[in-house]
Amino acid sequence: MQTIRLIAFLAASTLAASCAKQGEPTAAAGAPAAPPASSSTAASAIPDVGKLETVTVTAQGSGPTAGVAVQEAMKLAILEVNGATIDTSSIAVKFGLDVAEGQTAAMLRGSAFAEAVAQRSNGTVTGFKLVNMTEPTAPGGHYRVTIEAAIAKFRPPKDSKKIKIVIAPLRVNVSSFEFGAQTVPATKVVGDIRQRLIDALTATGRFAVLDRDFDTEANRELDLIATGQTPTVEIAKLNQTLSADLLWVGTINDFAYVRHTRKLTTSDRELVSYSGGWSVSQRIVNVPTRQILLSNTLQERAPPTDPTTMDRGIDVVQTEASMESAIVGDTVAAILTRTFPVTVVAKDGMSVVLSQGGQAVKAGARYAVVSMGKEIVDPQTHQSLGRMESPCCDVVIDNVAATLSYGHLEKTKVPVESMQPDALQIREELTASQSSTPAAASVKPASGTPLAAAKDAPAEIAPTPAENANKKW
Numbered sequence: 001m002q003t004i005r006l007i008a009f010l011a012a013s014t015l016a017a018s019c020a021k022q023g024e025p026t027a028a029a030g031a032p033a034a035p036p037a038s039s040s041t042a043a044s045a046i047p048d049v050g051k052l053e054t055v056t057v058t059a060q061g062s063g064p065t066a067g068v069a070v071q072e073a074m075k076l077a078i079l080e081v082n083g084a085t086i087d088t089s090s091i092a093v094k095f096g097l098d099v100a101e102g103q104t105a106a107m108l109r110g111s112a113f114a115e116a117v118a119q120r121s122n123g124t125v126t127g128f129k130l131v132n133m134t135e136p137t138a139p140g141g142h143y144r145v146t147i148e149a150a151i152a153k154f155r156p157p158k159d160s161k162k163i164k165i166v167i168a169p170l171r172v173n174v175s176s177f178e179f180g181a182q183t184v185p186a187t188k189v190v191g192d193i194r195q196r197l198i199d200a201l202t203a204t205g206r207f208a209v210l211d212r213d214f215d216t217e218a219n220r221e222l223d224l225i226a227t228g229q230t231p232t233v234e235i236a237k238l239n240q241t242l243s244a245d246l247l248w249v250g251t252i253n254d255f256a257y258v259r260h261t262r263k264l265t266t267s268d269r270e271l272v273s274y275s276g277g278w279s280v281s282q283r284i285v286n287v288p289t290r291q292i293l294l295s296n297t298l299q300e301r302a303p304p305t306d307p308t309t310m311d312r313g314i315d316v317v318q319t320e321a322s323m324e325s326a327i328v329g330d331t332v333a334a335i336l337t338r339t340f341p342v343t344v345v346a347k348d349g350m351s352v353v354l355s356q357g358g359q360a361v362k363a364g365a366r367y368a369v370v371s372m373g374k375e376i377v378d379p380q381t382h383q384s385l386g387r388m389e390s391p392c393c394d395v396v397i398d399n400v401a402a403t404l405s406y407g408h409l410e411k412t413k414v415p416v417e418s419m420q421p422d423a424l425q426i427r428e429e430l431t432a433s434q435s436s437t438p439a440a441a442s443v444k445p446a447s448g449t450p451l452a453a454a455k456d457a458p459a460e461i462a463p464t465p466a467e468n469a470n471k472k473w
Helices: 002-030 039-044 066-082 088-094 105-109 111-120 186-204 215-226 232-237 316-339 465-472
Strands: 051-063 125-134 143-155 163-167 176-180 182-185 207-209 246-263 270-286 291-302 344-348 351-354 366-377 384-400 405-410 424-430
Touching: 051 066, 051 125, 066 105, 066 125, 066 143, 105 111, 105 125, 111 125, 163 186, 176 186, 176 270, 176 316, 182 186, 182 316, 186 207, 186 246, 186 316, 246 291, 246 316, 270 316, 291 316, 344 424, 351 384, 384 424
Parallel strands: 163 207, 163 246, 176 246
Antiparallel strands: 051 143, 125 143, 176 182, 246 270, 270 291, 344 351, 351 405, 366 384, 366 424, 384 405
């Protein structure tokens, strides 16, 4: 009986496996299976922090003896690859290149000397070959040598080739900001906004955002290399600190949502309302030239709440966070517009794909679009003044992804069917009053921006300040 049951079980298992195999194509057609993780996918998840690699160079040296000439050539080889990371007079001691002193020409050509160089330099010079040696032709002359050496070098990460930007701590002239009946420390607000700016700019993938908050900790790590407490090959990591290309500086002029009270003349009750907003002045400075590339003021006013005698306060945390989101969104959009104008990268009829997503544009918003013409050159300075721009149309953003956004063109002023996508660039956001189309009137603001003010309502059913404030911000 047990044997029969075993046979039946095996037969059922075989049949189930066969059915599963036959069903695989159907399942795959209905819902594509996720591709298996490959080694390349896993490797791509590893952050690129740079790495040590080997560079082979040819160098020449001279000296009163063959050993001194070789030593000088190796010094130059190390400096050529890594730069003057340490004092040239200490290179021989630091890397043990004094091993060349006292060596004859025959010894310098031998494999034993090459092995001694690699050992004494702790891997900094991983290969050595004496290519040519010329002995002095007269008493007191110098030996001249040509060597080929393999030197350890630090390869910086690919992100270091991006535009490097530093977000300076925001400036403010007050110690706190007023929100209803409470105050919020200014240090908290400027710290939150700066960190969110760093996060948002990093997420765009367009910049290498440099950290200036932890310089002391980073310098301690580099000191370990400079003082010889790590393998000598790590010396290649010195003098690799990146300098900024751009510096963003912001000043908070206004940041509040104030509670207003007014006594009723017919009773002891008070009418309470709230109003406020924010204002931030910003500059983008080209660090090498100190040239100001952008200087303007961003601001938004919060729609005021209707006066009411039923004051329940406001949600300070939510109101503050929403105003911070508005500042970050508008600031990032301004930085991206100045450094990387949003461009149409693909077009299918009136549907378009834009070169940026994230916080560069807002879902549901409408923007002006211009067609780019020929470049204009200043006849006096011979510098480019930019390209001619002609009004083209409007674009309404349908969907925003992390690095791209999708939309459609409306209100075309010129034929766009034959235009190349990259000839179209996005300009300022258009308000409802700037467009008469129904689509523009129904545009919904993106998250973090003020909503339209609540409609007037009788005092008995008017929204409370807390409800109204939470809707607006």
